[in-house]
Amino acid sequence: MKRLSISIVAFLLMTIGSFAQEKEYKPLIDVFVKDYNTNDYDDIYKHFSPSLKEELPSAKAKSFFVEMKEKLGNIKSMEFYGLDDNRLALFKTEFENNEVALLNLAMNDTGEVVGFRILDMPAPKDDSFKKMSIEEIIVTETLNLPEKGQYAIALIDNDKVTYHGFKNNGKDVRVEDNADKQFSVANLMTVFTSTVLAQAATDKKIEMTSNVNKYYDFNFNKNLKLPFIALANHSSFVPMLPETSSKSTMSEDDFLTKFTSTQLEEYLANDLTIDSANSERRQSFSFLGYAILGNTLSKVYNTPFDKLIQENVFNKYKMTNSSVSIPKKKKNMVKGISLNHKDVYPIQVGALLPSSGGISTAEDMAKFVQAEFNEKDAVLQLTQKPTLIVSPNYWVSLGWKIGYPFESGEPLYFTRGIDSGYSNYVAFNPVAKKGIVILSNSSSEAALNALDALSYKLVVKVFEDK
Incomplete structure (x- = not known):
């Protein structure tokens, strides 16, 4: 029109x-x-x-x-x-x-x-992909990635995992053995941070509804109160990111990358505000909110945040090729593709790490998804507990979004991460004990559209096909 x-x-x-x-x-x-x-x-x-x-x-x-x-x-x-x-x-x-x-x-x-x-008016929905095999679907969407773009995919069916790796070589798509290769997890880190939060609640070190303020020896700006639960489900309405200091000579990207816990606490004391433009919504995603959450958990345990993730997530669930830190030797790491088609690696961030950072593999993420199926794991069960109803078919737990797209009424837990040169999608149904992990080394608009299409088609094939 x-x-x-x-x-x-x-x-x-x-x-x-x-x-x-x-x-x-x-x-x-x-x-x-x-x-x-x-x-x-x-x-x-x-x-x-x-x-x-x-x-x-x-x-x-x-x-x-x-x-x-x-x-x-x-x-x-x-x-x-x-x-x-x-x-x-x-x-x-x-x-x-x-x-x-x-x-x-x-x-x-x-x-x-x-x-x-x-x-x-939307075009008629094309469901011809339902007649395609999973491999055909993945190959089709890999063609929409830039040259050297690739997918590392894990399809989980209870204790069985099938891996698929494909790479766009410019002229064609080839099989890529990349299940154990490292990609940036981007803001999938929020799920890991929420796991540590659930661990703290399970250990009775915190109350989910209590305010993080008690762990700081100063009053927050305007005496604002921030509950743990509101930071975790993005209903606190703190801004998405801290504003770049007017005194800083660094670019915004450099400022945010090097943003320290000291600067974060100075922000809480002097500049913390509520994003009034989004305050009428049920939630508003905030990297800053998770930075505050991670910083507070470090105080709760008196332990550096990276060590909390390593011990409570990566070690606990045997994710041996995952790390919060970016290693100096990057032989096992897949290079990301920047918007100008240059090779990039994940960037080591500071205080914003709880919201976006770290690396993992399709194999390790499959282990984590399988752990979500364990009803005896009190910590992960707590992360799945709904904490906010955004709409009748869209709820939020701790780190996970929850949709109800199936006729069965069973839930789909999912999240999507985007970083410079990387993107990912993870979803699972704890009732059917099925899951999907998609890791990619591109975050261009075309790549994100391809990721959306691929995740939708795989959800239909994996969760709905009988």
Whole structure:
């Protein structure tokens, strides 16, 4: 369809109150269609929430609807289409110029509009891959990686693991023996940090709902309180990253890479703030939140963070080729591919390590996933316990996202990591005792799209195929 130059996309809330059924949306839709077709844009604006009005002044909202009317004409019909991935209502909308689009509407529990978008109608879903073998699927998506891009994949069925490795050589795709090769784990490290958090709770060293503040000998800025559980499930709303110091002569990347625990604590004392732009959401991912969590766990155990991960995760689950530190000798490490197609290695980070860092292999990650199946492992069972409901089909535990995509109603625990030159995806169903590990050495847009496609197809093949 013809693209509008502006769109109203602010504050798409993901609260349970927002997930009305079709009949609950109908009064607002009827009013919207009437007001839109009669050019009564001021009345539409009256239904905007205060937060949306703050982000979108009346004049800008009016120019959006004027442009929409000029390009698409009046609305001929609207009918409920379904819910998007965030469980927000979609309406199939037919306009006078015969364009058909999806209107994506978000409402809060008081019936106010908190988000509005016009989207293209999706193309019919292509499920032809279901007739392909797993190897054919992987080869197809490997072709979408840059030259030298590769996948190291582990498919887990209880105590059985099948490994697949493929590499794009530019002209073709070849089998690659890389199950024991090291890749950056990127922000998959948050799962390992959460495992240490669960260990601390199991050891009765902390209470999950207690604040981390008690482990510091100073007050946090603005006397803000940060519960362990909120940092772990990203509902604390601390910013994604600390702001680069105005006094620093380093680039932002260098500043964040070399960000120390001393700087972190100075930030907590003097600059800690809440990300108000995201405070109406149920959660907002934060590298900084996990840095605070890891720093606090070091205080709880009086042990360096890297040692906590080594002892409570890598050693415990026999992940012998995994490490928090980047070794000087990198013979066993797969080189990442930067956005400008240069070879890169994972970067050793400082205080942000609990949120992104370290290396592992498909073999080691398969061991970790298999450990998740052990119902007697109190620590990992605690990491699987839901702590936040983002939407009816999207929950969060400690480090893991939880989806419910299967007709059986069984959960899918999953996470995706992205680092400079690397990306990954890990998922498992603890009921069926099946899992997937995908490690890649590229994080370009094309590579991430390929990872999304590959993970979706493998989830269908591994978890749904009978």
